[in-house]
Amino acid sequence: MNETEENFGSIYFAVLGAVALAFGVAELIATVPGEASWGIMEMSGIFLPWRAIILLSVGFFYLSSVKNFAEVHQLAKAVMASIMIWIVAGIAIWARIAGSIPGEETWFNSLEGFLASYAPPYCPEMFLLPFSLVIVYYVLKEKEEK
């Protein structure tokens, strides 16, 4: 990876790490009342404390990876952080899929009910998911160079 890519990666994942850390703190605070919402973002559920711990770790992983970002061990931290986001966000998406198929009164949900299951609010990890995918570019780049 060239210097520009390395610098961009450092700045990008520093910002993403800071945002993840802020979301993690927000989730941790939300565990006290049990739920909190902000616009189309919602923090709730019985796993909230665990998600908060994971998100805080994601933030620390990203932030600790920014120095000398091109080095393989540093890059690995960012990859691991992204995988952790994919696990949590993937489960959130899976939960919506699982809930959207069976209907309330009928065997299967109606089209309206099915689509409504995917409407906001979303958990913070789902907002981070698309931004975490940038790491795929760096992984491919690293593979290419190898």
Add this chain to the structure above:
Amino acid sequence: MQVKEEVVKVPLSVDERWDLIEKISKQTVEFGARKHTLKDAIAELTVKPLTGIPVAIAVIYGFWAFFCEFAGTLFTDGFMVRLFDEHWLPWLQSVFPGKETWLYFIFVGDPAADNCFEAFGMLTSGLFVIFGVVLWAVLAFYLIFAILEDVGYLPRLAVLVDTVLHKIGLHGYAIVPTFLSLGCNVPGVTATRPLETRKQRFMMMTLLAIFVPCGAQIGIMQDLVPEMMGWIFLTLAIGYLGFGFVLNKIVPGKSPEIIMDVPPYQMPTLKNIMSKLWIRTSGFLLVAVPFVLLGCLIVGLMYLTGAMDWLAAVFGPLLTVWFGVPSETVAPLIAGFLRKDLAVGMLGGLMEQGIMTTFQVFTSVILLCIYFPCLATFALMIKEENWKEILGSLASLVAMVFVYGGLIHLVGIMLGVA
């Protein structure tokens, strides 16, 4: 032919063998500095405690959340409860002849029941427990387990928990039988075979039998008391580590190190995952189906003959005074000898009748986990252990149930919830 004869006639000493190995390796292996790849670096991160523990939390969270959504939300609550409670049960109640007969009671159960948890017949509760709840729970568990196994994460988890498990005389490898037991205790007990000493095997089997609920039981618990699952697992984990520590101190023998292969991370193949899933799930069903149906039959017969009321009267005072649970818990405890999932399902029936408080449900679920392994696990333990060890395991079980069950009741009294 002649060379072979010479080798046999002049065996090499240990030193000579090492010299020979060195000579061969010098001629065949190229040595040099190896550059770490991204895969190596990720592998390192997952075994170092500082980074490995958050990753383990994320993986276990993913495991558990997938299990709940797949088995609970999608299959059991989404389709199976409706299928069994709204179609299968009313249909059976309408077509099965002789509502007052013992045959009806055994096969269909309580004629007034409006759900399969309460009916308790072989064809109602029995089939609902197996195909309505347990099958999906076991399927979800073994799917994720196979993925983690094939990716290569499990050995790394073993390395990560090695230090903690050494405190109780076990090796990090013990996480493999423990995880397997979360699916079914039977393969979990079988997986203790690589442990080197009888002490380690005895400890591991005893801990598995007492403190590790199987996937079937977890599935039913998740369906009945989802809000208590965290507390249930915390109580069991404390018991696992605490009782393991005590066993390590009192059981004679050694706990030597074992060398474990940690393979590189790799992409799992669909074929492998599917074949593992099929072998494990079908194996589980072969064990579970007869025992669940037999359990329903025995419990039904005990109700019909009045044996259950007699047992409730005999053990009632002990259950009420020492453990703080109602005497009606006798029936699930007896069913628990055959199948724990069935027994927890029976607790569900008691809950719906309003017989138990929330704390009593919690205590009963813990008691069901720790008081005796299911029959299939016990039969395997008899095969794997000698009689002295079996008696030791049983003595540990009895002591554990009384101490831990009483302690939970005491904590409940102190907190004002019992």
